[in-house]
Amino acid sequence: xxxxxxTSTGKVPSLNMPYRTFWEKTRPIQVAILFLLPSxxxxxxxxxxxxxxxxxxxxxxxxxxxxxxxxxxxxxxIQLFQSADFLQSIEATFLFVLYTVxxxxxxxxxxxxxANEKLKGIHFFRTIFASSLGVSVAxxxxxxxxxxxxxMGVLNRMISFFGIPEINWLADPHWALLAVSITxxxxxxxxxxxxxxxxxxxxxxxxxxxxxxxxxxxxxxxxRITIPMLSxxxxxxxxxxxxxxxxxxxxxxxxxxxxPGQTTNLMVYAIYKDAFVNFNFGKASAEVxxxxxxxxxxxxxxFKFVEKKVHYQ
Amino acid sequence: MKRKMIVAVFLLMSSVLLSACSGLSHAxxxxxxxxxxxxxxxxxxxxxxxxxxxxxxSQDEIYVKPEYQGSYEESLAKFRRVGGTAxxxxxxxxxxxxxxxxxxxxxxxxxxxLMDEEHYNMNQLEKNIRNYxxxxxxxxxxPFNSSTPVVLYNADAFNKAGLDPNKPPETYSQFRxxxxxxxxxxxxxxxxxxxxxxxxxEELLAVQGGEYINQNNGRTGLATKxxxxxxxxxxxxxxxxxxxxxxxxANYGTSGDNESSGFLxxxxxxxxxxxxxxxxxxxxxxxxxxxxxxxxxxxxxxxxVVIGGASLWLSKGKSAKEEKAAFxxxxxxxSPKAQADWHIHTGYFPINPGxxxxxxxxxxxxxxxxxxxxxxxxxxxxxxxxxxxxxxTLMPQSRVIMSRAIDDLYQxxxxxxxxxxxxxxxxxxxxxxxxxxxx
Numbered sequence: 025x026x027x028x029x030x031t032s033t034g035k036v037p038s039l040n041m042p043y044r045t046f047w048e049k050t051r052p053i054q055v056a057i058l059f060l061l062p063s064x065x066x067x068x069x070x071x072x073x074x075x076x077x078x079x080x081x082x083x084x085x086x087x088x089x090x091x092x093x094x095x096x097x098x099x100x101x102i103q104l105f106q107s108a109d110f111l112q113s114i115e116a117t118f119l120f121v122l123y124t125v126x127x128x129x130x131x132x133x134x135x136x137x138x139a140n141e142k143l144k145g146i147h148f149f150r151t152i153f154a155s156s157l158g159v160s161v162a163x164x165x166x167x168x169x170x171x172x173x174x175x176m177g178v179l180n181r182m183i184s185f186f187g188i189p190e191i192n193w194l195a196d197p198h199w200a201l202l203a204v205s206i207t208x209x210x211x212x213x214x215x216x217x218x219x220x221x222x223x224x225x226x227x228x229x230x231x232x233x234x235x236x237x238x239x240x241x242x243x244x245x246x247x248r249i250t251i252p253m254l255s256x257x258x259x260x261x262x263x264x265x266x267x268x269x270x271x272x273x274x275x276x277x278x279x280x281x282x283x284p285g286q287t288t289n290l291m292v293y294a295i296y297k298d299a300f301v302n303f304n305f306g307k308a309s310a311e312v313x314x315x316x317x318x319x320x321x322x323x324x325x326x327f328k329f330v331e332k333k334v335h336y337q
Numbered sequence: 338m339k340r341k342m343i344v345a346v347f348l349l350m351s352s353v354l355l356s357a358c359s360g361l362s363h364a365x366x367x368x369x370x371x372x373x374x375x376x377x378x379x380x381x382x383x384x385x386x387x388x389x390x391x392x393x394x395s396q397d398e399i400y401v402k403p404e405y406q407g408s409y410e411e412s413l414a415k416f417r418r419v420g421g422t423a424x425x426x427x428x429x430x431x432x433x434x435x436x437x438x439x440x441x442x443x444x445x446x447x448x449x450x451l452m453d454e455e456h457y458n459m460n461q462l463e464k465n466i467r468n469y470x471x472x473x474x475x476x477x478x479x480p481f482n483s484s485t486p487v488v489l490y491n492a493d494a495f496n497k498a499g500l501d502p503n504k505p506p507e508t509y510s511q512f513r514x515x516x517x518x519x520x521x522x523x524x525x526x527x528x529x530x531x532x533x534x535x536x537x538x539e540e541l542l543a544v545q546g547g548e549y550i551n552q553n554n555g556r557t558g559l560a561t562k563x564x565x566x567x568x569x570x571x572x573x574x575x576x577x578x579x580x581x582x583x584x585x586x587a588n589y590g591t592s593g594d595n596e597s598s599g600f601l602x603x604x605x606x607x608x609x610x611x612x613x614x615x616x617x618x619x620x621x622x623x624x625x626x627x628x629x630x631x632x633x634x635x636x637x638x639x640x641x642v643v644i645g646g647a648s649l650w651l652s653k654g655k656s657a658k659e660e661k662a663a664f665x666x667x668x669x670x671x672s673p674k675a676q677a678d679w680h681i682h683t684g685y686f687p688i689n690p691g692x693x694x695x696x697x698x699x700x701x702x703x704x705x706x707x708x709x710x711x712x713x714x715x716x717x718x719x720x721x722x723x724x725x726x727x728x729x730t731l732m733p734q735s736r737v738i739m740s741r742a743i744d745d746l747y748q749x750x751x752x753x754x755x756x757x758x759x760x761x762x763x764x765x766x767x768x769x770x771x772x773x774x775x776x
Contacts (some may be wrong), residue, residue: 043430053416085772085773086773088730088770089442090418093773093774094772129763169594174589174595174599175595175598175599175602175604176598176602193596194592195588195591195747197748280591283533283590283744284533284590284591285745285747285748286741300410300414301734301737302733302734303734304734304766304769
């Protein structure tokens, strides 16, 4: 914060100047604001204004052009919490988070541990494992659309080889959310892998050397050195994946369109439909506000409970 | 000396690049540029580009720039944002069910105005299609791509199942029977597929003379209630449920691509399709493709089909010169020649009956007479409020709602209840919209 500390300039305040103007007193704040100005302007235009505008719109009904017309107070929110569809959408979102976040962190940790070994040609595998980072959501979804295709898809051919009956991955309400989750985990892998690998390589090698001298085995080292030293990285990955999972849109739009039977209608997709198909900006804005609060709460909880276990060097 | 050479080469190269760029954007000539937003992809896009190119080359005053804006839903969302501003396109292709919004938006000029000014002979356009886009005696938009639903079937599989491919089924029970035989006789094939695309439900309702919303399908006043949860609506669901129980109904969810690939790989014997994808199916299927009228209940007389597809709208607020140029392009799009090309390469049918006399159509009908089935089905339609189709601003939303009811059907839920719930949701949405739009 802007604390006023006359000694911070390094000069002893002159006794001849007992009185300073307000302008002079607030000098540090002025300088700070000047430096912050570019980001303040950008944030105001692209974050703060839309945020407040959304909160404002959530209290209104909007007409067919999306302009607010009738003030309804908290009606939009009340209606949402009474609507089975919206509650289902929240449930689906949480399920989706549950399916994707732990799985992508665990799998990418596993891959990173493998790729961290010093072997010949390991760079090839590192590149392969990180490659989904370079694939856009749209391209990945279309590829998976082919994989999931009920008639010609690779996946169904594979399972029918083992005598399992064909599964209608994207049209069967029991499988659709799982199918979208698989796609998402695959998409997340590249990024998580790369960050975790970076974290692994930052761990001081002398720790391993000295523990080896003490006779520690691989798994003991993993548990006592690698995971604790990696915990800041893992925490970062978890937080980022969590927020990403809450905001998933592209895969849903391309793979299922929120169907079948609402089972993959995640919140952001529900918001999109209400806003841009139904042109119901009031309701959509209320959903946005709820999503915002949910992410805020979950992230705060994460910082409160999970971060305690994080070991910062 | 050497350096000078290099500089010269670079200068030359960049000037070539620059001129190439300007050549692409056509910024250097004096033609009036008309921006045309559309939603055509795949083979229809190729056909559209050809027509636009033909137009651009046929004269040197107007240059039409087509811009793909995503699906009909996506482009409508965009137009709603820019309509009436300088960023609005000169011509906008709006889906049939977006028509009501367009008429009320205040961002468009009814084409009737230019037709009157230029004494355009409206009678050359197909009457049934004109009717769809006419309200209070005023034609609002230029019809362009009109399609109807048809049933496409695998004629080879029909032969195998002992069915006559020249006498396709007509009624619900005949379809059910045929689906059974197809499933039995062809390994790995399901008899029928019904995509979760509520347009087909709307059509199956209209063919029975059922109305989707009250106020005569919203044609004589503002609709206030959904009426699709009637006995006629239930007929459709019951029939599909029966086939589902028979194990003859394939479920491809909302993915039309998966459905057509299922048909092409002989996993599905018959499916409801838009006539607009006929040309593509004829071209790609490794078997003979038959075309049939859409099914009706056994005890109800066939009323016909509602026109689907899209039409072209003129933006308001453009200069008179641009307006006239845009209209000139519309006239070209509606001409017999352009419509004949369009029909043959897509399966959308000619909105200008003059096209049927074009040699390209006559030649093609000899080769693939199936094209004619769709046209005949359309011409057999009785003009009623049911077959003129529902007019309501909320149609896009009602499709989202109906899509859920169709999911319920596939998941084995109570049919009447699913339809009633959908109707309730539509009614709520109507009530809320009327409240929001009062001011």
